[in-house]
Amino acid sequence: MSGGHHKRNGTHYHTVHTSRASVGRLSLYLRRLEALLEEGHGRVSSAALGEALAIPDTQVRKDLAPLDCHGQPGIGYATADLITAIRVRLGLDREWPAALAGVGNLGRALLRYHGFPRRGFRIVALFDSDPGKVGTAVDGLEIHPASRMTEVIRREGVELGILTVPSSSAQAVADGLIGAGVRGILNFAPGVIHTPAGVSVVNVDLTVQLEQLAFLVRLSAPERGPATTR
Amino acid sequence: MSGGHHKRNGTHYHTVHTSRASVGRLSLYLRRLEALLEEGHGRVSSAALGEALAIPDTQVRKDLAPLDCHGQPGIGYATADLITAIRVRLGLDREWPAALAGVGNLGRALLRYHGFPRRGFRIVALFDSDPGKVGTAVDGLEIHPASRMTEVIRREGVELGILTVPSSSAQAVADGLIGAGVRGILNFAPGVIHTPAGVSVVNVDLTVQLEQLAFLVRLSAPERGPATTR
Numbered sequence: 001m002s003g004g005h006h007k008r009n010g011t012h013y014h015t016v017h018t019s020r021a022s023v024g025r026l027s028l029y030l031r032r033l034e035a036l037l038e039e040g041h042g043r044v045s046s047a048a049l050g051e052a053l054a055i056p057d058t059q060v061r062k063d064l065a066p067l068d069c070h071g072q073p074g075i076g077y078a079t080a081d082l083i084t085a086i087r088v089r090l091g092l093d094r095e096w097p098a099a100l101a102g103v104g105n106l107g108r109a110l111l112r113y114h115g116f117p118r119r120g121f122r123i124v125a126l127f128d129s130d131p132g133k134v135g136t137a138v139d140g141l142e143i144h145p146a147s148r149m150t151e152v153i154r155r156e157g158v159e160l161g162i163l164t165v166p167s168s169s170a171q172a173v174a175d176g177l178i179g180a181g182v183r184g185i186l187n188f189a190p191g192v193i194h195t196p197a198g199v200s201v202v203n204v205d206l207t208v209q210l211e212q213l214a215f216l217v218r219l220s221a222p223e224r225g226p227a228t229t230r
Numbered sequence: 231m232s233g234g235h236h237k238r239n240g241t242h243y244h245t246v247h248t249s250r251a252s253v254g255r256l257s258l259y260l261r262r263l264e265a266l267l268e269e270g271h272g273r274v275s276s277a278a279l280g281e282a283l284a285i286p287d288t289q290v291r292k293d294l295a296p297l298d299c300h301g302q303p304g305i306g307y308a309t310a311d312l313i314t315a316i317r318v319r320l321g322l323d324r325e326w327p328a329a330l331a332g333v334g335n336l337g338r339a340l341l342r343y344h345g346f347p348r349r350g351f352r353i354v355a356l357f358d359s360d361p362g363k364v365g366t367a368v369d370g371l372e373i374h375p376a377s378r379m380t381e382v383i384r385r386e387g388v389e390l391g392i393l394t395v396p397s398s399s400a401q402a403v404a405d406g407l408i409g410a411g412v413r414g415i416l417n418f419a420p421g422v423i424h425t426p427a428g429v430s431v432v433n434v435d436l437t438v439q440l441e442q443l444a445f446l447v448r449l450s451a452p453e454r455g456p457a458t459t460r
């Protein structure tokens with residue numbers, strides 16, 4: 001079928017892997033540039049930008065080449081312009097209204113996560129299946145039942161869904177969000193969720209990052225032996 | 231001395247990038263294999279394993295080659311043996327006692343995240359600077375003040391620290407954890423934290439993943455702009 005990075009979640013991830021890697025680096029550059037601008041650096045070279053992130057300047061220049069912002073030899077990039085260009089490229093030059101489904105501890109933590117609104121991600125709707133939560137408000141935002149998804153999501157112009165429900169209900173809630181018009185899902189529930197063509201999913205599995213850490217800690221402890229399997 | 235991937239956080243990330251990518255894939259294989267075993271598949275081919283993850287079987291075989299588990303042509307790998315071999319490689323064949331610093335919403339969510347104990351990550355100590363929280367317990371685990379870090383971390387044999395404090399105190403709390411003997415930090419606080427040689431850091435920036443999602447959603451909406459790939 002379609003040249004397809006939307007067939008399903010797993011497929012999606014890997015066929016656009018290159019894009020994702022470069023998108024990830026653009027996010028890192030953006031964070032670094034904002035810090036540099038705050039410190040008063042109106043100009044920055046690709047070498048200086050790459051250095052703090054340990055990314056070779058050839059890679060930095062390659063990543064930045066498609067942007068509408070060109071550096072000058074010996075002078076570098078205008079920091080503010082480069083920030084703007086990256087924000088445009090990443091789609092951060094606009095607001096992204098988002099709905100959060102599953103108002104537990106993680107949902108509440110994300111709702112209060114200052115990083116989201118700073119980047120234009122505004123949580124404008126909450127959903128939960130718990131009748132004890134429905135009708136109550138968190139930080140001034142009412143919790144709606146799943147039955148009102150379509151109505152609320154259309155009214156609020158929601159495009160992204162943040163899924164913080166148990167894995168047992170993840171697919172059903174994702175289907176509900178997608179049916180209501182959501183075009184992308186950030187999934188915190190363990191396990192794979194399937195989405196139709198045109199709907200993107202990014203899975204967040206916090207255990208993967210803890211496994212990376214364990215692996216690195218183990219690597220750095222030579223006394224344990226690199227391949228000691230005991 | 232160790233070959234220089236511990237200088238600091240940023241450096242660390244990129245010089246071991248290849249390892250991290252392959253570690254990430256091993257984590258994916260592990261999840262997929264566990265599902266296959268549950269479904270009754272005692273054997274699995276590299277092609278079948280790669281297919282659901284959209285990873286080419288040549289890459290799968292390359293990733294699995296260093297493991298102490300070899301597939302047989304036409305038969306494949308014994309699923310259970312491969313699970314064990316990956317767990318050993320990732321350092322999941324043991325328990326990793328962890329301390330959590332910062333018992334807010336995110337901290338509580340992680341404390342109740344079932345994925346952690348399933349992978350051997352056991353949160354055995356809690357720290358918070360809020361005098362109103364110190365001395366109380368969450369899920370039977372007492373919240374200690376930072377002043378007791380060294381004592382508690384040594385007593386519990388804690389090796390990993392999970393940092394869910396505000397970014398303003400992240401470096402100080404990380405320094406405390408490291409001083410008390412922690413060898414790896416999973417950092418949820420925005421911003422860079424610096425660690426001495428031999429201490430690993432994995433940063434979790436939830437905004438990065440939401441940015442990836444926004445980028446993908448934008449790509450899949452050709453009507454919005456020039457970057458049409460589909």
